[in-house]
Amino acid sequence: MRRFWIRLPFLPLSLFLLVAYLVLVPFVVKWLWAWTVPGLFPGAVREGLVARSISWFTAFKLALFLAILSAIVGIRRKG
Numbered sequence: 001m002r003r004f005w006i007r008l009p010f011l012p013l014s015l016f017l018l019v020a021y022l023v024l025v026p027f028v029v030k031w032l033w034a035w036t037v038p039g040l041f042p043g044a045v046r047e048g049l050v051a052r053s054i055s056w057f058t059a060f061k062l063a064l065f066l067a068i069l070s071a072i073v074g075i076r077r078k079g
Contacts (some may be wrong), residue, residue: 026059029066035060 034053037045044050053060 022060025063026056029063030054030056030059033062 030053037050038052041050045052
């Protein structure tokens with residue numbers, strides 16, 4: 001029972017960090033996409049081959065994909 005009370009103060013901090021990650025990372029991905037992609041691929045954006053902007057859900061999926069990819073690369077470097 002004592003261990004539960006030791007971990008209890010860290011629960012709000014953990015929840016705050018999780019929510020901050022789930023909000024800030026897709027925001028940064030969406031902002032970077034809108035800032036870089038139209039400048040890098042103006043012809044493809046003009047022809048509709050590449051999206052000028054992405055949705056929040058797509059930004060979240062892209063952030064999740066990059067997190068998994070970086071975790072795999074990190075595991076391979078350690079091993």
